[in-house]
Amino acid sequence: MLDPKLLLRGHTQEVADRLASRDFILDVARIEALEEQRKTFQTRTEALQAERNAISKSIGQAKQRGEDIAPLMASVENTGSQLNENKAVLDKIQAELEAILLSIPNLPHESVPFGKDEDDNVEVRRWGAPRIFDFEIKGQVALGEKFGWVDFETAAKLSGARFTLLRGPIARLHRALAQFMINLHTSEHGYEETYTPYLVRASALQGTGQLPKFEEDLFKIGRDGEADLYLIPTSEVPLTNLAAGQILDAEQLPLKFVAHTPCFRSEAGASGRDTRGMLRLHQFDKVEMVQIVEPSTSMEALESLTANAERVLQLLGLPYRILALCTGDLGFSAFKSYDLEVWIPSQDNTAKSPRAPTVATSRPAACKRVGATRKPASRNWCTP
Helix, strand or coil, X not given: CCCHHHHHXXXXXXXXXXXXXXXXXXXHHHHHHHHHHHHHHHHHHHHHHHHHHHHHHHHHHHHHHCCCCHHHHHHHXXXXXXXXXXXXXXXXXXXXXXXHHHHCCCCCCCCCCCCCCHHHCEEEEEECCCCCCCCCCCCHHHHHHHHCCEEHHHHHHHHCCCCCEECHHHHHHHHHHHHHHHHHHHHCCCCEEECCCCEEXXXXXXXXXXXXXXXXXXXXXXXXXXXXXXXXXXXXXXXXXXXXXXXXXXXXXXEEEEEEEEEECCCCCCCCHHHCCCCCCCEEEEEEEEEECCHHHHHHHHHHHHHHHHHHHHHHCCCEEEEECCCCCCCCXXXXXXXXXXXXXXXXXXXXXXXXXXXXXXXXXXXXXHCCEEECCCCCCCCX
16 A cells, blocks of 8 residues: 555645556545545544543533533533544545555556556566477477376366366476475575465455455455455465564564465466466466565565576576566556566467566555554655
């Protein structure tokens, strides 16, 4: 969530202009009208509270003097009624403002290229050269089905469409790759390995920006008499929320976490060639890196995260390219983001690989949402 001070204290139009680069139209008039109403009812509520307190004090004094307190009791009851009515209106105004704030994407960094969609993303660099083969290259689906290593039919019988069952060598490779990445990031890159819950409360998803905007993309588990839980779409959610509601000493930063978890997405992407096979599934595994840093070092953290992800691909000998996402393709909570895309021989193109996490670049949205602060400063550590 954007800093309310930035949005409501004279910078609304400036914020709207920056959001326009993301093709997001901010209702400035509505926000300014609500803020004026909030101020009016806030002042009125405070005045009524003071009036009720004064009358209550007078009642006690009148009792001591033996005076008739009936008029005062009627007055305090009337003032209390007015106060409750004002509080109800104020709560409604604040709830609408809160809903608007939660629906606003993060402001893009000035270095983010302007563009409408993924066609306007800017290639930053490439590593490695695609190999030339003297035989026909078969894709993951063809090879997996030929040898029985990837079993879509059984997966569909168990769970329906967009699931896969890995067997034998592919299952071992899947496990080995995750272990390789975890070992690399903990031993060489300074991350703390974590094992997180796969189910989280709504507040955690609100903290990282999935809720309320992207609820339809999530798997939700309703529980009678208890709060609903959601399957995590990425371990970025629990990892970021490790700092939720905490006051962190500046000396504790940076915090660097890595986790290997399954990820669950109810919306599996647009139809087309890239949705067949293993590229877009309801369930897939990912090794996620998250850094929680001082705002002054957030851009350095982004480059560090990107380099850590690059190192994985370099050690595996996989050619890739890095794209700087344009304003129109930037994730909802992202301040700036890179995609790492790996060359796929069977398609003679590239596909997304480990994506440089947007959490490190989500300044100030993620930190405002999860309520993380740091000492010794008396301000939110994500405030620009």
